Amino acid sequence: MLLSNQFKRLDLNLLKVLVVLIEVQNTRKAAQILYTSQPSISRSLQKLRHYFDDELFIRSQHGLAPTAKLNDLKQTVLPAMQQLAYTLEPQDDFNPALLDEGVNIAINGFIANSISAQLTHYLFQQAPNIKVNILDWSKLTLEQLVSGEIDIGVNYYPLELSKQVYQKQIAKDGFLFVCRQGHPLAGTLLNDYQGPSLDLASLVVSDWNDTIAIAPTVLASAGISAEVKVRSSYLHSLLAIVKDSDVLFPCSKLLAQSLSHEFALLAFPDTPTMPVSEVGITMGRKHRNQPKMRWLESCISEVFSHS
Template identity: 30%
Template sequence: MTNSSFETLDLNLLKVFVVLAQELNTRRTAERMNVSQPAISRSLQKLREHFADELFVRAQHGLIATPKAEQLSLSLPSILAELANVVDHHNDFDPAKLEGVLKVAMHPMLLASVAKRLFVALQQHAPDLRLQVATWGADTCELIQRGQIDFGLCLLPVEGSKELVQRRLWRQPIYVYARDAHPIGDDIVTPQDFESYATALIHVPGWSAARTEAEKFLAAHGVEVTIGFRSELPGSIMDVLRVSDLVYPSVTYYPPEDIPGIRQLQLSEEFKGLALKYDTGYVFHYRNRQNPLYLWLQEILVEKCRDEIFSIN
């Protein structure tokens, strides 16, 4: 592109181009950018005229990028992200001025210990910012790339696009839960106990299709569990524990006051041979890696949402 060509280009059109390249659909692009579909079509026509190329051609299920559009897609997103960071850094970041909705996807095992604390922290530091939490699912990585989810909290590593940044926040161990009157007399659970009593396990679509972290941990110690109940909802697991002799191994820490009728069991010495730590991660799109908001959110997550029993090492 020549200098004169650049000088006549509306930079807002490049924003439209980037989203179109991600969505390959004018309707979804319009929804993401909060404009009408005809407005996106008009912007696309201007882009075609400017670059003297069709850029995106219609196909049966949306649009297909031309070679020219694919070439532009390799560099434009990072260039625009850096430009946004340069502009943002000229402004003093003030969480108290934040508005709108912060959309977060969380692994179900983190909901109980993190969601409430994040809400309280945001109410304190960014009272006009609303929190919307979704369960981490099979399409979460794609939604983060599209900008429909701001960031995710899950167990690392995440298999997804190289466009996603994965930062470790803290490490946490395996916990075991059972009802107060469970036949396991003391608060120590052994490999034999897991063989004697069926387990309840969390199921995360797109995440634990094969085995949960707890299952893999127990298998590493030679324990093959019998699954008595599996659910996507941690609350339903607690309800089942209260009326059964199931045990629930999990990487979730539930504060005792939040789970009446349930007690936490300690793993016996037989389990100490392997590390009991799992990484909790902060996942977001690389375009936000220098964004002051995302850097601040990382600090909030570590300082306000990490239990004192978790390790940052």
């Protein structure tokens, strides 16, 4: 493939500066990472602005904010630079203990509350110098997996995804209710329940039930009336409410297993409207064979195998 005259004029070292600036959005921090001076980073940024005919970054109160042009470039430049790095580096020499970078993992809120701590400890055991960033699974996550901004995701499986995203089932979950110890329904199955409407507490999980609670619909299909009395994205607040009332908390089994003995469990009725309960990992398809991705996949699978 012949290179264009414009591309021939580009110093590829500038792209290394661009990648670091995208990550840290601060010229001083970029200079520290690249072992150079802040004025040198500023000069490189000026050359990048000239090459791309765009400001790329605009100074804000918190550092450098990306322009729309840069957000577009991130979708192509980041994956290309990552692929180049893994192509040129010896693949057999990958050692997580030598990793000194950030790892971005997007996790569904229910799953995150149950395995985030275990996963972080496990990652630190193998790669003590990494920085772990656990993110909410959001509407932007799939796009960020494709671009490489997020390394790997964990969510219920399967998802409706584009061909640019790879997914694989790694574990099973399920759903039940958590209630206070001594609750009149504790330990029962709701299949034959004919009592008054149930009061529910709903954990708001981004891009999953942030617009509508799922449990009332599932219960309605079994002929059981239920009303959400409180919704919150703060798990500890909901558990405090459940512990001191008769409110029921629809919860994943993985999360329920991590709760204290102050709580009891209550099975959902058997109904075909229950949401899927398998758990899967997701990553940008173009990144899946990179050594770091394979390592992250093995770590997440290992943590789930002991959950």
